Amino acid sequence: MSEKIAARIALTMIAFVLSWAGQAQMVIFEKPLSPRIANYDMEAKLDPKTHTVTGKETLTWQNQSKDSVSELQFHLYPNAFRNNKSSFMKEAHSGMKEEKLEDKTLGFIEVKSLKLASGEDLTGKMEFIHPDDDNAEDKTVFRVPLPKPLLPGASIAVNIEFVNKLPEPPIARSGAKGDYFFVSQWFPKIGVWQDGKWNCHQYHAHTEFFADFGVYNVKMTVPEKNILGATGLEVSKTDNNDGTATHFYHAEDVHDFVWTTSPDFLEFTGEQNGVKIRALVQKEHRAQGKRHVDAAKLGIEYFEKWYGNYPFPNLTVIDPARGAGETGGMEYPTLITAGTVIGLPKGVRTLEMVIIHEFGHNFWYHLVASNEFEDSWMDEGINTYSEIQIMRDLYGAKTSFVDWIGLKVDDLQTRRYTYTRTPNADPIRRNAWQYYSGASYGAMSYDKPAMMMITLENYLGRETMNKVMRAYFERWKFKHPKTADFVAAANEVSGQDLNWFFDQALYNNYILDYSVDKVITKEVAAGEGYDYTVSVADPEAAEKKKAEPAAKKENANKQYYSEVNIRRLGEFKFPVEVEVVFENGEKIREKWDGKDYWIKYKYVKPAKLVKATVDPDQKVPLDLNWANNTRTVAEQERDQSKIHGGYWGMIKFALKPQ
Numbered sequence: 248m249s250e251k252i253a254a255r256i257a258l259t260m261i262a263f264v265l266s267w268a269g270q271a272q273m274v275i276f277e278k279p280l281s282p283r284i285a286n287y288d289m290e291a292k293l294d295p296k297t298h299t300v301t302g303k304e305t306l307t308w309q310n311q312s313k314d315s316v317s318e319l320q321f322h323l324y325p326n327a328f329r330n331n332k333s334s335f336m337k338e339a340h341s342g343m344k345e346e347k348l349e350d351k352t353l354g355f356i357e358v359k360s361l362k363l364a365s366g367e368d369l370t371g372k373m374e375f376i377h378p379d380d381d382n383a384e385d386k387t388v389f390r391v392p393l394p395k396p397l398l399p400g401a402s403i404a405v406n407i408e409f410v411n412k413l414p415e416p417p418i419a420r421s422g423a424k425g426d427y428f429f430v431s432q433w434f435p436k437i438g439v440w441q442d443g444k445w446n447c448h449q450y451h452a453h454t455e456f457f458a459d460f461g462v463y464n465v466k467m468t469v470p471e472k473n474i475l476g477a478t479g480l481e482v483s484k485t486d487n488n489d490g491t492a493t494h495f496y497h498a499e500d501v502h503d504f505v506w507t508t509s510p511d512f513l514e515f516t517g518e519q520n521g522v523k524i525r526a527l528v529q530k531e532h533r534a535q536g537k538r539h540v541d542a543a544k545l546g547i548e549y550f551e552k553w554y555g556n557y558p559f560p561n562l563t564v565i566d567p568a569r570g571a572g573e574t575g576g577m578e579y580p581t582l583i584t585a586g587t588v589i590g591l592p593k594g595v596r597t598l599e600m601v602i603i604h605e606f607g608h609n610f611w612y613h614l615v616a617s618n619e620f621e622d623s624w625m626d627e628g629i630n631t632y633s634e635i636q637i638m639r640d641l642y643g644a645k646t647s648f649v650d651w652i653g654l655k656v657d658d659l660q661t662r663r664y665t666y667t668r669t670p671n672a673d674p675i676r677r678n679a680w681q682y683y684s685g686a687s688y689g690a691m692s693y694d695k696p697a698m699m700m701i702t703l704e705n706y707l708g709r710e711t712m713n714k715v716m717r718a719y720f721e722r723w724k725f726k727h728p729k730t731a732d733f734v735a736a737a738n739e740v741s742g743q744d745l746n747w748f749f750d751q752a753l754y755n756n757y758i759l760d761y762s763v764d765k766v767i768t769k770e771v772a773a774g775e776g777y778d779y780t781v782s783v784a785d786p787e788a789a790e791k792k793k794a795e796p797a798a799k800k801e802n803a804n805k806q807y808y809s810e811v812n813i814r815r816l817g818e819f820k821f822p823v824e825v826e827v828v829f830e831n832g833e834k835i836r837e838k839w840d841g842k843d844y845w846i847k848y849k850y851v852k853p854a855k856l857v858k859a860t861v862d863p864d865q866k867v868p869l870d871l872n873w874a875n876n877t878r879t880v881a882e883q884e885r886d887q888s889k890i891h892g893g894y895w896g897m898i899k900f901a902l903k904p905q
Contacts, residue, residue: 280558281460281500281725284309285437291430292468292491293508298423300411304434305364307404312440315396319405320376320447323387324432325421327450328354328414332384334377335419338452338680354414354422358389358435364404367394379449379680387450388438407435417573419452426473427509427568431579432456434504439618441727448620451680453688455612455619455626458502460725468493469508476527476563477506478580500558500725501580502616507565519544520551522559528566535587535598539564542585542599546606549637553713554610555720562609564602576601578608594651596642600658604634614724622730623679623688624753628696629733635659635697636704659701663868666694670871671756675699676730698868699752702821705866706748707741715740751819752869758817761841761861762875763825765812766883768856770805809856811848815841817871826863829854836863856880 289304310316327335362368369391377385397403411433414422421431438447439459469475471492479498486492498504512527515536526539543564551557563582567575575586583605587598607630617625638647638658649656669690672683682688704712719736734749751757811827825837831854839846858879862870
């Protein structure tokens with residue numbers, strides 16, 4: 248029995264013991280996989296009529312740093328939706344006419360009380376802060392001073408009561424739509440103590456999340472008829488004899504907890520590599536229930552094969568209700584959301600792409616918990632790279648995204664298109680709320696980093712790149728890596744100093760663009776100084792040569808001078824290949840370090856030049872403009888003819904008597 252399967256069996260036994268005990272207390276049976284700094288015991292009660300969640304939490308936080316901590320800082324993410332004055336709303340509607348929000352659209356969270364387990368009531372000492380901007384109206388972060396500093400190695404327990412109002416329809420991942428409720432980022436969530444201070448950013452329009460690992464024990468009371476899905480494993484379900492039921496879930500070594508409930512879910516199940524898969528699908532999408540499970544199987548299979556062990560026993564996939572699309576395509580520990588439409592053709596692989604992508608976040612967001620506020624590319628970009636490679640491996644390079652009624656679309660090409668639309672408004676590495684625009688955030692967080700990673704893979708070779716990725720995953724799982732940590736892993740495992748590449752790709756807004764500027768081919772006339780004499784070493788062959796007709800000899804003796812001019816149009820310097828093709832089928836591959844502004848290749852051959860191509864195998868998707876990578880002699884002659892014709896027409900017009 249493998250260690251992985253044994254661990255999953257142990258977790259199942261834990262769930263059984265907890266179910267028998269029926270206690271929602273902090274229970275830690277497994278050997279910790281993570282530091283378990285922030286641990287939560289919570290109770291939540293949903294009122295489906297008012298869309299409110301009444302909650303209680305006991306947070307046990309351990310100071311694992313060498314610092315004395317004098318205050319605690321918490322996220323209150325739902326307050327991003329309480330009015331138009333939050334930083335989230337101002338950024339999301341920048342440049343647009345401010346609209347009044349209806350009451351049902353509003354979402355918020357209010358802390359009713361905050362007390363230490365030791366008895367001190369700190370409710371009156373809470374203070375909203377805005378560490379990222381000057382918006383005093385933003386209420387998504389608060390601080391509370393402690394009666395005395397928390398010393399290194401010490402723990403503190405905080406009891407919090409709160410109310411969370413869910414917006415309808417959902418906004419930015421959370422909310423209600425009819426009887427469908429998706430409850431995410433719903434509780435007061437402590438920040439991360441890092442580098443001697445709190446890392447606790449406000450909720451912005453273009454940021455996601457960052458938190459420490461811990462153990463969660465959560466009881467959720469919902470209508471009895473509802474099906475519920477959540478992070479972790481269900482330990483028990485208790486009927487309350489009042490039309491409600493309480494579901495108790497337990498999750499270890501996670502840094503978030505999300506749940507959803509609806510009476511309209513249909514359950515589909517499966518298993519891959521020992522991981523239990525549960526898909527909660529809307530009734531109108533029942534025909535795609537198995538498709539959800541099968542896509543999850545593919546995600547688990549490939550990520551484990553390529554990167555490492557998924558150490559959790561289960562995965563839940565959620566199909567959002569119609570009108571709740573804002574909750575789709577999102578990731579949480581052991582739970583992801585997808586999104587589909589009725590009658591989605593099998594050849595249109597949006598569902599597979601989304602599920603594989605979102606499951607990938609359980610590696611590049613959950614297990615390797617980088618800071619999505621400050622290093623969004625390490626989560627979204629690395630995961631997009633993984634998605635592209637897996638989709639191409641599964642469905643073929645040209646049809647990885649769509650292969651339907653003759654339409655063929657590559658996932659890489661769709662991502663490249665988004666990158667090329669906003670290629671250099673910012674460098675990749677930037678705080679997520681400080682990008683020039685939402686388009687730049689998307690391009691620099693998802694698409695350009697993916698192109699960077701594929702370019703790097705083609706430079707290093709897939710085998711070496713896979714070693715880099717596996718080493719990075721193993722080294723940084725259950726930790727908080729930064730950009731420099733990925734670069735260090737790539738340098739070490741590849742055995743190369745790749746700083747020249749990463750400095751350009753991550754920390755500058757450089758454009759990578761190489762082009763074929765000019766191709767020339769012409770017959771070499773006698774006296775031009777070129778040695779074009781045909782020598783025949785074999786005397787017998789020489790005699791045959793003499794016997795050939797004069798016209799054939801003349802053609803055999805012809806030589807052509809050809810020239811290929813390659814230019815670097817962007818600031819990004821990268822080695823490229825150039826393929827030169829001649830009329831007789833001969834092909835020459837040249838390798839250029841790409842450092843200078845241009846290079847010229849010259850040839851004297853018995854055949855005319857036909858065309859030249861930079862990066863003929865398209866190994867460099869970072870190259871901004873693939874349209875200028877190839878130039879043919881015929882194309883250039885047509886262009887020159889148009890130019891000369893245009894000049895001659897202007898001259899004739901100028902000389903024409905008026």
